[in-house]
Amino acid sequence: MASLVRARRTLLGRDVAVAYAVIIALYLVRTVEFRALQIPAYLLIVAYDVVEVVLPFLTPYYPLGFPLFLYLLALVGAGVARRLQSGDGSTVIRTVGGVCLIVGTISLLFGASIGGPLVTPGDNPTPLVITATTGGVLLITGWWLLGRPLRGARPSRRE
Numbered sequence: 001m002a003s004l005v006r007a008r009r010t011l012l013g014r015d016v017a018v019a020y021a022v023i024i025a026l027y028l029v030r031t032v033e034f035r036a037l038q039i040p041a042y043l044l045i046v047a048y049d050v051v052e053v054v055l056p057f058l059t060p061y062y063p064l065g066f067p068l069f070l071y072l073l074a075l076v077g078a079g080v081a082r083r084l085q086s087g088d089g090s091t092v093i094r095t096v097g098g099v100c101l102i103v104g105t106i107s108l109l110f111g112a113s114i115g116g117p118l119v120t121p122g123d124n125p126t127p128l129v130i131t132a133t134t135g136g137v138l139l140i141t142g143w144w145l146l147g148r149p150l151r152g153a154r155p156s157r158r159e
Contacts, residue, residue, distance in 0.1 A: 016071075018091075018096070019098060022096050023074050081099075082098075085146065097142040097144070101146075110135075
């Protein structure tokens with residue numbers, strides 16, 4: 001019985017719901033006309049395209065597969081937030097931090113995959129710079145939201 005409750009909390013808990021809402025919000029921001037906000041949604045779409053290449057039987061089931069993929073990302077983001085939580089703080093903010101870490105990692109992996117072909121001086125480095133910057137900003141934001149220090153900073157002593 002305890003394992004059923006634990007599985008339900010892990011698969012359908014508040015953290016997963018918050019992470020899924022954040023990922024859906026990142027995806028829906030693609031409709032905003034400000035291009036910099038569209039980058040995370042584009043990265044989510046590209047990540048699912050990679051999944052479709054690896055698992056081609058999912059291609060005709062895009063309306064089901066893509067939301068499931070986003071849900072799996074939410075599970076991972078919530079799990080990362082639980083694993084890396086540091087002391088006090090809102091679990092909602094920590095979960096948003098976990099999602100930022102996941103999308104930032106996707107961004108850096110995508111940048112590494114397109115950065116490999118940039119071997120000649122005539123190649124355009126703009127996509128690599130955009131994905132690296134987006135990934136870096138998301139990773140730093142996620143780390144900060146999780147309450148982790150960026151450097152070896154000592155916690156302040158309160159008297």
